[in-house]
Amino acid sequence: MVSFKMFYSKTPKIKDDDGKVKPNSVTTLEKVEIGGIDQWLLIRGHDKNNPILLILHGGPGSIEGPFAYKFERELEKHFIVVNWDQRGAGKSFSKKVNKESMNIEKFISDAHELIEILIKRFNQTKVYIVGHSWGNVLGTLVVSRYPELIHAYVGIGQVVNILDNEKISYQFTINQAEKLGNKKALKQLKKLEPYPEKDITDTKALRKQRKWLTKFGGVIYNEKSWWPYLKIAFGSPEYSIKDLIKFVRGIKLSLDTMWKQLFEIDFIKQIPELKVPVYFCMGRHDYNTPFELAEQYFNQLTAPKKEFIWFENSAHMPNFEEYKKFNDILIKKVLLEAYN
Template sequence: MFVNKTPAIPHESNSISSLEKMSIGGVEQWVLLRGHDHRNPIILWVHGGPGGAQIGFIRQFCSDLEKDFLVVNYDQRGSGLSFSKNIPKDSMTINRMVDDLLEVVEKLCSRFKQDKVYLLGHSWGTILSYLTINRRPERFHGYIAVSQVVNMKENERVSYEYTLKKAKESRNEKAFTQLKKLGAPPWKNLNADRIHNKWLQEFGGGLVHTGDFVNPIIKSILKGPEYRLLDLIRWIRGQMFSMKVFKEELTNLDLLQANKHIQVPIVFCCGRHDFTAPSEIAETFYNQLQAPSKKWVWFEESAHTLFIEEKEAFVKLVKDTVNEWNTIKV
């Protein structure tokens, strides 16, 4: 019988490679722990979405981080392996997700006898990460923000205007007609988001700047043992469920109104071509932010998922940044 598992890390006596269930916030959630030495510093990765669970494919893109860190991924409630039709919709709130994230941090610190973790958030995960750091800064060495989301209304406005402009410039009448019919956001249903995102990807500002995102990810999921075939269906269902239940709350989100003085070092990693979470909005936030140390890094060949498009450069950036933070002892 095929079971969910993750490959062992060979020839390392202190390695850890574990895919396991945890009770987090009263809900069963799946956690992936991988590292050449379980005593290394912890990097906790908070995936995007909502619902963009990544246990099924992330190992293919960040395994080099496992040499220096204990890399932890978890499929958030309602996502991927952690999706269940029995999860109460009223428990799917940003505040509850922050509580979940903090509970994961506490469990990791207790289990591996560490006081702090490095937090790595992507897209939707940057919202949860930033709010969590604000609540419990003493639990974090630093924060790596990948494609930081700040204000969803502004995100959608800038993204739509960019896509419409590209459709006009390229004389793509089909795209221009469909986008004009949609009208400016906010949109009331996920189908409108789907149409917009289809053309955004066509014009190079979507999840990846060049090539295809979906097929390589699905191939990675099918090739790895972390997800079974039926889990691919759960992964898709979890994304639809999560995007739908969080749509209203996300529409009203604005981190520009949050506390902009954080107590941990931070690095913003942004794809030059990202118009899923347009960098101009993140730059405004970054410029207002006060932190012990802050840095902005462009990934010139990427759009929204730079850790996939420029994975070697991203891994190097993470390692170099952590070394820099340790050197200056922020």
């Protein structure tokens, strides 16, 4: 059984109450050439005529496909849900990935190409975009550049300015360490000062700060580790153990090649307007992408419609931590208000 799980993965068919495959459903786990290399897609939906929902994962490199079976099944009844393992991430990871191609402009190009592929395949004109963390850096840039292809944009843990992001996140970990009297945390965190300016290319410092941020509940509310979610990932039918090893390797590749580039992001100055409906979904306890920056951006952002939605029992992962509420928002609000 272990050896089977090591290499094998597939996505199950969508069946009706009688156990028969729904004739209009779509369930594919496939690689597609995007940007000159093979990249993997998990596409699922009860009806191939439903609108397309493209999920842009975080990280960079932190794929969300392994969690789809747990958190996205309700969405599949109303959308064609597309999880894309981006260049260098998850199933799309390869030792042969050209590190020079791991740049923000190339990811924008990849996303645009993928949207065109999906629109053509499913005979539609637009997609919905959900961007989580790094995925909303990419999503905001794509929506800004190609609004004519987008029904609406949903940002989870919205990124605004990485330099300010890291300063606030770091200060939260210092404050929590002092409050809890955690001398070990304080000692390790103080060695990073001034963070992040000491060295914005130092992903080891980033990982150390995020280790303590996770322990202090600023990533997952009421959890001190990723273990509950790792167990979910290991249960995914769509990802083998080999794929999950690539997941880990892809995170390292993506961060090492792209982290410095993210310090160029300042959306308040760079993207003051989006020409599609915008929904920010923010965890009340999020210090991975601090909610106060998202509030500031939201208040200054011009859009035909915009809404800021709080998740009171979440930190950085409201689409997992409060997934039923998140799914309801997409189905009962975003889909109804922004289908055009």
